[in-house]
Amino acid sequence: MAQDVLNALTLGSLYLLFALGMSLAWGTIGILNFAHGSILMFSAFSAYLVVREVALSMPVLLLIGAAVGAVLSLLVQVLAFEPIQRRAKDHRQAELQILVGGIGIAIIPLAIAQHITSSVPFGYSGGTFRVDTYDLGFVRISNVQIVTLVAAFGLAAAIGWWLKAARPGLALRGIGVDPEVSSLMGVDRRRLALLTMAVAGALAGLAGVLLTYYLGSIAPETGDAFLLKAFAAIILGGVGSIAGVVLGAVILAGIETFVLVTTSGTWAPAIAFGVIFLMLLVRPNGLLGRQEVRRT
């Protein structure tokens, strides 16, 4: 039982790491980035390309992953999403175009990674970090599990605090409510949008490297598999609320773990879809979402 809870928390922390950046960008600057999974994968993949040549430690790989993720995310923002927002005739059209653009862009890193790896999983066995497992009697926990848990919940707390207390965080929330008035308050929306995308990308990069450590290896297609799960977690918790994402990720992982433990698991894939659908019907703002969700 204790092990199941720990497992659910770990799975939840993986969803969280992935969903955090996505939720941040969506809830504030209104960008639902469908290339997020691809960015996560490609950051982890870049770290793999480096570690294949040089044996590096975990912190260095995490840095590489975060840097690659931030750069990719910025590129996507500057080359795709900014032009879309500049040209779109209204908000709804921009949303749709960003969605499709993200889907299209996501194919590009995927194609490159698939080509180099032939879709064979890659891992960091070339690095210096080794996985150890500790048996605490009532649960078994590995060092990478601890890192993942601490990183996910720690980063969520840090971002939550930043949004709440720091002035740029406040400005970002303002943009989430009313971008135009925010700029009337002197907020440079473009700069904050770039900052947000960079942070989201860096989070995706971190998540990718941690995920690869935690799972042992990931495949080029792994990023996409997390996309809809992360989306379910965001919807469950509520768009624009960091506490909501944390709650959503943990609850989703909890339900999935429960179903896996109590059934043969063939219905497990349906849970995320069920959660998305039911939440949107019953409470579109999510458990902790603000009342005024942008619903254009």
Add this chain to the structure above:
Amino acid sequence: MLQIDDLHVRYATAEAVRGVSASATPGRITLVLGANGAGKSSTLRAAAGLVTPHAGRVTLEGRDVTGLAPHKIVRHGMVLVPEGRRVFAPLSVEENLVLGGYTATREKSAEVLAQVYEMFPILGQRRAGAAGLLSGGEQQMLAFGRALMSSPRVIMLDEPSMGLAPTMVESVLGAVRGMADAGIAVLLVEQNAEMGLEIADEVVAMARGEVVFSGPAEQARSNASVLLAFLGEAALVE
């Protein structure tokens, strides 16, 4: 202080503002009158940088700010209080105000915040509550306070009395007068001409995107019926 010269604003199919000129000077209220669709809001939005003017000039204290991005114009000392108040509803009252002082330093912001609370005590009482829970009049006060947080030298108000109860309208316009008395240049767009004329120093009347009258408020007040008739006729044409 604020000088708008021969401004033209064009949208996809129509020219909303055609050669409008207006100005606002410290301590005085310039009232812009006009029917729906006369181009008042467009003039303000263009001056604030929300839309790019097609032609013309906007200068602030002699500096050309035409076509600058809105967040830059704020830094030049001019702020727009948009139509419909548009407070950040889910954010707390205080967060709204702090965001208003985004361009100021932390110390300056704290100082002005205290002044705003003094000016609008109700905001101080509700500082931790969500802005969306305030009444319409209170929200308008918050919008004023938020605009004042950047210590502007020019303030543009787009229909502050819209949708408010008559008693609220009076206190809102009182607050507008107060801002001008504090030495700020005020450009006020108001549909409620009679109330507006009571506090205005200068009047600009617009119809179909053009200025049809411009002059001191006394002159407008003395010819109020003529002016109103003209505006009414213009409104019919619209």
Add this chain to the structure above:
Amino acid sequence: MNSGSRIGRRKALGSAGALLLAVGLAACSSPSDSSSGSGSGGSGGGGEGLPDTVTLMAINGLTGPVAFAGTNAQKGYDLAVEQVEADGLLGDTTIEIEYKDSAASAQEAASFASQAITDQKYTAILGPSASAQSTAISPLVDQAGIPTVYVQSGSEGVVTGDYTFRLTPPAASYFDIAGDYVEAQGVKTASVLFNSGNPTLVQLGQDSVPALAEDHGFEVVSTAGVEATQQDFTTPTSQIAGDDPDAAFLMVQGPQYPVAITQLRQAGYDGVLVGMSAAGAGNLSSAGEDAAGFVWPTNFTADQEGESSQAFVDAYREKYGEDPNNYAAEAYDAVWFIARGLAEADSADRTALQEGLAAVAADGFSGAQGDITFDGNDARVPGVLVQWDGSREVPLSTDGS
């Protein structure tokens, strides 16, 4: 020295081909008897009934998620074409393969198939390796009457008529070779983890393992399904670790293997681990030492015994400088199968080739996968049990010793 040994092998293969041809003739009572007489005249010289070039269309996922299978199959095809030519089985006739990339699209695959059907230049099709693409092709080719030889495509509905053949034996057909090993390890209880999105894996997990349990006296204590693309196996693996059975059967997709094994070991499970053929082809390398001792039955491994298998492996190593995997071996066998069918039919006519292939299938032949027999049009091999020793796969004898 190298070239000397190659000539020797060629001879061996050539005579093997001739022998098969003769056997085929003896067994054959089809209308092609008369023409095959002339074919037999040139056991090393080929038949007059064949054109200079026989063109095959290979529809394969060369890009996309199944690219790994597709590109390796391509190597196997190419090697076999070279060997057939050198062998002289078809005389002066050469086989030419045109490659079409169906990526991951059943529609693309079906479209290429219909191009092959319409264009009389193509004698046969080497089919795609993904079941979803193959099931879309089978009704077309059966109706149009163009022989089609698949590799992989383990699903039902692929080998449906006279014209569809499959050179990859279903994993379930040789899965029982794991039984003796498991029994020798003293396994009394077992857990099963299977991918619920893949028909082959579902069948193995839900039918083959329980059947094995019945035959070899162990009990399946738990069965869990995972999603098609699942990457986190923490919950099922710690459940298995909690149940602590003697053995765990992992029936998942290639990329899932290193993850599942690593997590199972991290969960503290140290029992016997058994998988299926998807664990091969280098998929375990990223798990490294964690996967040491992992055992799976497969249709082919580079170090398996048998003359025909080793001849293939040697030639492959020489040509590509690497060990062949099962995808390459199956593809290699597929081309040899068609070549033998062509020799049998002594004609590039599609109907004649189908009869030739049926005759070859009736007799079976020795190829990269060992001694291949057929159940109808569907290949069967004895299979080989292999073990991951931490860095590479090595064959085990099936009794587990």
Add this chain to the structure above:
Amino acid sequence: MNQWYLSHEILIQGTFISLLLALSIQVPLRAGVFSFAGIGSYAIGAYTAAILTIREQVAPVVAIGAGVLIAAAAGYLLALLVARLSGLYLGMATIAFSLFLGVLATNGGDLTGGATGLFGALSTLTTAHVITITVLVLVALAASERGSFGRRVDAVREDPQLAVSMGIDVNRVRRRVFVISGALGACAGGMNTLLRTTVSPETVGFHLVVTALTMIIVGGALSWAGAAIGAVIFTWLPSVLQFVGEWQLLVYGIVVAIAAVYVPNGLLGLLQEGWRRLRRRGRRLPAGGASVAAAPVAEDPEEKLAALGGPTAEARS
């Protein structure tokens, strides 16, 4: 010519089926309803046709028709369920609905054939039937893009509130497009199954969402002609791209990304633009814009224009 036709028959069939699928997403989109329920309807149509054909040996028209009716009914119920949602939220809810059906198919036991799916659905459906059905659908849709219904749909998209004030029952229009979308999707799914004789859960996954969406976006979102352009391009692109070999997927991704970012009105938009320039009559706006401007506008037109022009100016900041 005949030779060419035979060897490309599958792609020709595929073009028409993809077109119907793309239309099942586009019809709602034209009414401003961002719904992917058409993908789920495709699954409903595909499985219904397969089950009826294999088990009951019914005629193709019955097999497909049954799927169309079921999906249309499902679309109606879904429209009632998601009446409160719009935008991306509606999009994601309907994606969830569609993908859920895939899981349902995997767990359907003998009825749906589980993970293997169903095969052997042999029927007498021919390419000519497919083309005829598609053309009839296109004629109906083209007609609906004109006339009063088309104007109502455009109004609902451009400004739902304004549409309400014009006396349009927005919810009714929404329910209708859900039903039409369901019927179109199911028709595509049913025909595809009967032509391919097989259906499996993996053929009705998320990739259909991507396919349909890219066709519409690249082709043009506001007219059936746009969907047709998209369907032709993306059905034939892979065979055209054979020459780029292993980089096919990469090229595909780049094409979609560039189209989505830089050609927001799709190729149809570009063509119309070019045509307009050619005729030097730059006054007519694409589809909706004109009809809204012509509508009796009760509210402040200046504000309305400002709202339309807003984002362009805002994004400068």
